[in-house]
Amino acid sequence: MLSNIGNFLLFLNVLLSILIIYNSYNCLKTSNNLIFRKIYKLSLFQSTSILICFFTLISAYLISDFSLINVYQNSHSLKPIFYKISGTWGNHEGSLLLWAIILTIFSFLFLIFNNKHPKNYRLYTLIIQNLLIIGFLFFILFNSNPFSVISPVPNEGLGLNPILQDPALAIHPPLLYLGFVGSSIYFSAAMASMISNYNDKPFAQSIKSWVLISWVFQTLGILVGSIWAYYELGWGGFWFWDPVENASLLPWFAMTALLHSLLVLEKRKAFYFWTIILCLLTFTLSVTGTFLVRSGILNSVHTFANDPSRGIYILIFLSIMISASVYLLFAKYKPERNYISSNSKETFVLINNWFMMFYLLTVMLGTLYPIFTDALLKSKISVGPPFYNSVIIPVVAVFLIFMAVGPQAKWIKNKFTNLKQLLAILIGALIINFLIFYLLKSYSIISNLIIISSLFLIISSLIDLFKKTETNFPRILSHLSFGFLIFFIGLNHNFSIEKDFNLKLGETKIIDNYKFVLKDLELNNKTNYKAIIGKLQVNNMMTNEERILNPEIRIYENPQTLTYEASIQTNFFKDHYLTMSNIDRSEYYNIKFQEKPLMIWIWISTIMLSFGGCLSFFRNEKNN
Amino acid sequence: MKFKIILIILLVNIHSISFTNEIINENKIHKNLRCLVCQGQSISDSNSDFAITLKMVVKDLVEQGKSEQEIYNFLSEKYGDWILYKPKLNKGNFLLWALPYIVLVSGGLIIVFLIRKRTEKS
Amino acid sequence: MKKIIKITISVFFIFILVVFYLSLNRSSNYDTENLVGIKLSKIKLESFESNKYFTNENLKKNNYTLINFWASWCAPCRIEHPLLMQLSKEANLKILGVNFKDKKNNALNFLNNLGNPYHYLAKDDQGKQSIGFGIYGIPESILINKDFVVIKKFIGPLNLEDFDEIKKITNSL
Numbered sequence A: 001m002l003s004n005i006g007n008f009l010l011f012l013n014v015l016l017s018i019l020i021i022y023n024s025y026n027c028l029k030t031s032n033n034l035i036f037r038k039i040y041k042l043s044l045f046q047s048t049s050i051l052i053c054f055f056t057l058i059s060a061y062l063i064s065d066f067s068l069i070n071v072y073q074n075s076h077s078l079k080p081i082f083y084k085i086s087g088t089w090g091n092h093e094g095s096l097l098l099w100a101i102i103l104t105i106f107s108f109l110f111l112i113f114n115n116k117h118p119k120n121y122r123l124y125t126l127i128i129q130n131l132l133i134i135g136f137l138f139f140i141l142f143n144s145n146p147f148s149v150i151s152p153v154p155n156e157g158l159g160l161n162p163i164l165q166d167p168a169l170a171i172h173p174p175l176l177y178l179g180f181v182g183s184s185i186y187f188s189a190a191m192a193s194m195i196s197n198y199n200d201k202p203f204a205q206s207i208k209s210w211v212l213i214s215w216v217f218q219t220l221g222i223l224v225g226s227i228w229a230y231y232e233l234g235w236g237g238f239w240f241w242d243p244v245e246n247a248s249l250l251p252w253f254a255m256t257a258l259l260h261s262l263l264v265l266e267k268r269k270a271f272y273f274w275t276i277i278l279c280l281l282t283f284t285l286s287v288t289g290t291f292l293v294r295s296g297i298l299n300s301v302h303t304f305a306n307d308p309s310r311g312i313y314i315l316i317f318l319s320i321m322i323s324a325s326v327y328l329l330f331a332k333y334k335p336e337r338n339y340i341s342s343n344s345k346e347t348f349v350l351i352n353n354w355f356m357m358f359y360l361l362t363v364m365l366g367t368l369y370p371i372f373t374d375a376l377l378k379s380k381i382s383v384g385p386p387f388y389n390s391v392i393i394p395v396v397a398v399f400l401i402f403m404a405v406g407p408q409a410k411w412i413k414n415k416f417t418n419l420k421q422l423l424a425i426l427i428g429a430l431i432i433n434f435l436i437f438y439l440l441k442s443y444s445i446i447s448n449l450i451i452i453s454s455l456f457l458i459i460s461s462l463i464d465l466f467k468k469t470e471t472n473f474p475r476i477l478s479h480l481s482f483g484f485l486i487f488f489i490g491l492n493h494n495f496s497i498e499k500d501f502n503l504k505l506g507e508t509k510i511i512d513n514y515k516f517v518l519k520d521l522e523l524n525n526k527t528n529y530k531a532i533i534g535k536l537q538v539n540n541m542m543t544n545e546e547r548i549l550n551p552e553i554r555i556y557e558n559p560q561t562l563t564y565e566a567s568i569q570t571n572f573f574k575d576h577y578l579t580m581s582n583i584d585r586s587e588y589y590n591i592k593f594q595e596k597p598l599m600i601w602i603w604i605s606t607i608m609l610s611f612g613g614c615l616s617f618f619r620n621e622k623n624n
Numbered sequence B: 001m002k003f004k005i006i007l008i009i010l011l012v013n014i015h016s017i018s019f020t021n022e023i024i025n026e027n028k029i030h031k032n033l034r035c036l037v038c039q040g041q042s043i044s045d046s047n048s049d050f051a052i053t054l055k056m057v058v059k060d061l062v063e064q065g066k067s068e069q070e071i072y073n074f075l076s077e078k079y080g081d082w083i084l085y086k087p088k089l090n091k092g093n094f095l096l097w098a099l100p101y102i103v104l105v106s107g108g109l110i111i112v113f114l115i116r117k118r119t120e121k122s
Numbered sequence C: 001m002k003k004i005i006k007i008t009i010s011v012f013f014i015f016i017l018v019v020f021y022l023s024l025n026r027s028s029n030y031d032t033e034n035l036v037g038i039k040l041s042k043i044k045l046e047s048f049e050s051n052k053y054f055t056n057e058n059l060k061k062n063n064y065t066l067i068n069f070w071a072s073w074c075a076p077c078r079i080e081h082p083l084l085m086q087l088s089k090e091a092n093l094k095i096l097g098v099n100f101k102d103k104k105n106n107a108l109n110f111l112n113n114l115g116n117p118y119h120y121l122a123k124d125d126q127g128k129q130s131i132g133f134g135i136y137g138i139p140e141s142i143l144i145n146k147d148f149v150v151i152k153k154f155i156g157p158l159n160l161e162d163f164d165e166i167k168k169i170t171n172s173l
Helices: A002-029 A037-062 A069-074 A081-087 A092-113 A119-142 A167-180 A184-195 A200-233 A243-268 A272-295 A308-332 A345-377 A385-408 A419-440 A445-466 A473-495 A599-623 B002-017 B026-032 B049-063 B068-079 B094-121 C002-024 C075-087 C104-114 C160-171
Strands: A497-503 A508-511 A514-525 A529-540 A545-549 A552-556 A561-565 A567-570 A574-582 A589-597 C044-047 C053-055 C064-070 C093-100 C120-124 C140-145 C150-155
Touching (some): A002 A037, A002 A119, A037 A092, A037 A119, A119 A308, A167 A200, A167 A243, A167 A272, A184 A308, A200 A243, A345 C002, A385 A445, A385 A473, A385 B026, A419 A445, A473 A589, A514 A589, A529 A589, A545 A567, A552 A574, A574 A599, B026 B049, C150 C160
Parallel strands (some): C064 C093, C093 C120
Antiparallel strands (some): A497 A589, A514 A529, A529 A545, A567 A574, C140 C150
C-alpha cells in the first residue's frame, strides 16, 4: 500500500519535472519578462509531492511496515521512535530520497526568491536543476528504490546498526546534504549564467545567499559528523582523514574558495569564469564524493553496503555533468582584461583561492591515489593521517598569516599603513607561544609554527573587532573562529596524553604519574542491549585528582553487534576519555585512556565559524 | 631597539624548539600502522587480536633499538605497503608526494603571472 | 595553444572517469596473498614440546615446506584439517605447524581427536612470531621452497583448489 503511494509519487515527480522543463522552454520564447504562473504552481506542487513521498517512507518506518525491503533491512519494531524516523535517511535508498527533496526544494526557492533577476536566467537555472532532479529520480526509481517490496513479508526487521543509533548521527546527514546537495543550485545557476550571458555583479548577487547557506550547513554537517566520531567510535579522535570524511571536506574547500571569489566578482567584476568554475566544481565534487562513498571502491570506516551497479549509475550521471560543464566553459570562455594591482584585496582573495585549491587537490590526491595505483599499477597502498598532516599542516601556518593580513587590504589599490601594528602582533604571538610551550614543556617545530600563526590571526582579528572603521562583523567572527579552531586543534594535538594498556578486574596499574584500578564490572540488562559497565578509578598522582570513569561494552541483539561506549568527562579545560574493550580468550580488558585538552573549544569554535557564515547571510539579505 | 626585542624573542622560541625529545614515540608508530583486519583503522584505534599483537611486536622492536624507519620497513616487507598510512617515497608514490607541492608552487606562479599581466594592461 | 589546453583538460577528465570505471569491479579489500617471492631467511620458532627452536637449519633438507598457523579455538582450522592430514603424506612436502595463541592442553586434544599432520610442531603463545611471517589472522598457510622463498600464501582455510595446487607444485619436481 505505502509502496504504491511512494512509487506513484516518484513517477509523478518525474512527470512534473518534465512539465516544468517543457513549460519553461515555451516561456523562454515569449518576449516579455514574465514567467508563466503555471511554472510556479508546478514547482510548488513538485516540492509538496516529493515531501509527501518522503513522509510516506517515514510513516512506513513508524508503523514498521516490513513489506518494504528498505524498512526490513534498516529498522526493527522495538527501536525507539526517534531512531525509527532517523533510520529513514540513515541508509542508501532513504538518503537518496533526501537528496531529491533538497534538489527540488532548492529549485523552488531559487525560483521564487530571485524575482529581481531576468527571466531567461531563472528559467535556464530551473531547467538545468530539473534535469538534475530527473537524473536522481531515475536513479531512485530504477536502481535504489526505497519503496521496493519483499514477499513474503517478514515478521521482524533486521535493525539499525547500533553505532548509527545516535542523536548526532540522526541530524548529520540532513545537515550535510543541505550543504553539498544545496550546491546543486549554483551549479545550475552557473550553467544558466553562461547560457544566458547573465554575468558579473548581478549573477554574483543572485547566488551569494545560496553559497552561504550551503557553506553554513556543510560546516555544521562536518562538525556533527566529527562529534559523532568522537563520542561514538571510541578512539578519542574526531578527524581520521578517512576517505568518506575527505569526500565531505572537498566540496567545503571549493565552497570556501567560491565564497571569497564571489566578493571580487561582486565588487570588481573580475574572475567571472573562475567563479563559474568553482560553482561547477563544488557540485561536481559532491557527486564524485557520493560516487566514491556509495560505489564501495574505497576502503573506509563508514561503509555503506556496496554495490557496483550504483557506481555505474552515478558514474554516468557524473560523466554527463562534467562533459556538459566542460563543453559550455570551452564555448563561452573569454579572457578578462580588467586591472588588478598586486597589492589589493583582489590579490588576497586570489591567495585564499590558491591555498584552498592546494588543500582541495592534496586531499583529493590522497583520497584517489590508492584507487589509481590499484587500477593502474596493481599495487595497494594506504594514504592516511600521517600523509595529510605532514603535507597540509606546514602550509596552514602560512595560510593563517595571509588570512590575518588579507581582509585589511583595500579594493583596487592597497597600502599597508599598519606595518608596525603587524609587527607588534607578531611579537605578541611569539611571546604567548613561548609561554605556552615553556609552561607545558612539549616541543615540536611544526606545532610552534601553527600556534604562532593562529595566535597572529586571533590577535589581529580581535584588533579588527574593536576598530571602529571595520564594519564587516561576520567576516571578523569567521576568521577569528577559524584562528581559534586551528589554535585549539594545535594545542589539543600537542598536549594530548594517551595511555594504552591491559587490565583485569581488581588489578592496579601505574603508568608515569597515573594510577589505574579496575574496581568493578557490572552487568546491566537494557531494553535492546546488554551492557558490561566498568568502574575505573584513575588517579593523577601529580595533582592528586581522582576520578571514576564508567566505560561500557554493549552487546546488541538486533543486529548482533558489539559496541564500545567511551566514558567521557568534559570540562572547560580538558576531556577525560576512556574506552574499555574485551580481549578475545582472555580475562584482560584493553583500556585506552586519554586526556584531551580544550576539546569542547574545538566544537565551540566551529559553531562560531558557521555562525559567522549565518550572520553574513542575513547581512547579505538585508543589503539586497 | 625593536629589532633587538624581536631578535631576543625569536632566539628564545628557537631555543625552546631545540629541546625536542629523541625518544621514539610508540603511539606515533601505532598511528601509522593500518589494522589489516579492520575497516580503515590504525592499530592505535583498534583492539583486535591483530592490533594487540602488532603493538607488542612494535614495543619489542623499539626495545631492541630499531629506528622508526626500520620498523616500517620490516612490517611493509611482511605485509605490503598497505600497512603503512604514510606511503613511502618511491617511484609509484612519487606523484602523491610531489603533486601537492607542484600545485602549490605553480598556483603561486599563476597568480604572479596573472597580476603582472593585468597590471601592465592599464 | 588554446586547443592543447582544451585537449589536456578533456583527456584529464576522461582518464579519471575511466579509472573510476575500472575500479568499480575491483575489490577494495586487502589481503597479503600477492606477497610472494620473499625469502624467509631468519626462521626461528619455539618447539611445541621442548625448549628447542626450529630454524632454517631444520628445514633446509625439505624440498617444500608448508607453514601452517592454527589453533584449537579456531573453527575454520577444523575445516582445513582433513586436507592437511592428506598433504602430510605427500613425498616432497613437510608441514610445519605453528600453534597460535593457544593453550597446550587444548592443542593436544585437538591433535589427538583429529590427527596430527605436522612433521614439525612449533608454538607461538603471544602471536609475536607470526608477525614475522606476515600473518594477520588464522588459519593461514605459507608454502616455501628449498631456498626458503615464499611460493604461495593461503589466507583462510585451505580448500580443495588450494589442495590440488599444492600437490601440483610439490609433485612438479
